[in-house]
Amino acid sequence: MRTVFQRSTGWGVAAALLILLLLLAGFKATAQTNSPATNAWQQFEQSVATSGILQATNYSVDPYVTYAPSAPHKVGGGVLAIYNVNNYAGLALGLDWLGQFSMVSANLTLKMPVNVGSYLPSSWTWATNLEVTPFVLVGTGAPFGGSSSSGVTTIEDAGAAVEFGHLWGGRFNAGASYGQWQNAGAYSGVRYHGFIGWSHGF
Secondary structure (H helix, E strand, C coil): CHHHHHHHHHHHHHHHHHHHHHHHHHHHHHHHHCCCCCCHHHHHHHHHHHCCHHHCCCEEEEEEEEECCCCCCCEEEEEEEEEECCCCEEEEEEEEEECCEEEEEEEEEEECCEEHHHHCCCCCHHHCCCEEEEEEEEEEEEEEECCCCCCCEEEEEEEEEEEEEEECCEEEEEEEEEEEEECCHHHCEEEEEEEEEEEECC
8 A cells, every 4th residue: 555655646746846847937938028017926827827737627726724633733734736537536645734743645535516506596696606515535644754653644534615716717716624634643633624725627
């Protein structure tokens, strides 16, 4: 199992580095052609649009805040990069930080989008396309700092998200989840996450 995890993590890290390089290349090209008055956000937005990343499909990036009431350091965060296989399943690379503790993980997500707008009064036109997506996440993690555990950490989460807005051909999403880590030493136990991210494709 550890070999499979290490391979999947390696591919995930390689993909993340490729995306970062594309962004940096796009940013550099944009900076060279824009006037000095162009602000940083405009340069970043244009670099994303010209990097080629938006031609890829079916992925999302979700930064999050973590609260772990029983951990030595209770507040932290992380980011989850998800490749959505279809509307109901995805593969994800996660990076967590919680004080001195840090961990990289490989995960499987299962979700069920529900158009709750169809159950609301027709007069609520603002909610006609409101979609809520309950999800579960399971994974394995490799702590690389701050943990006394020498084994593989298991990850379990359940939560829900909503989508809104449009940018670069994708949509924003926000939500919350409840879960736990097992075999993470002093950082094992319950965790709560709040996140906001961006998705493209499914």
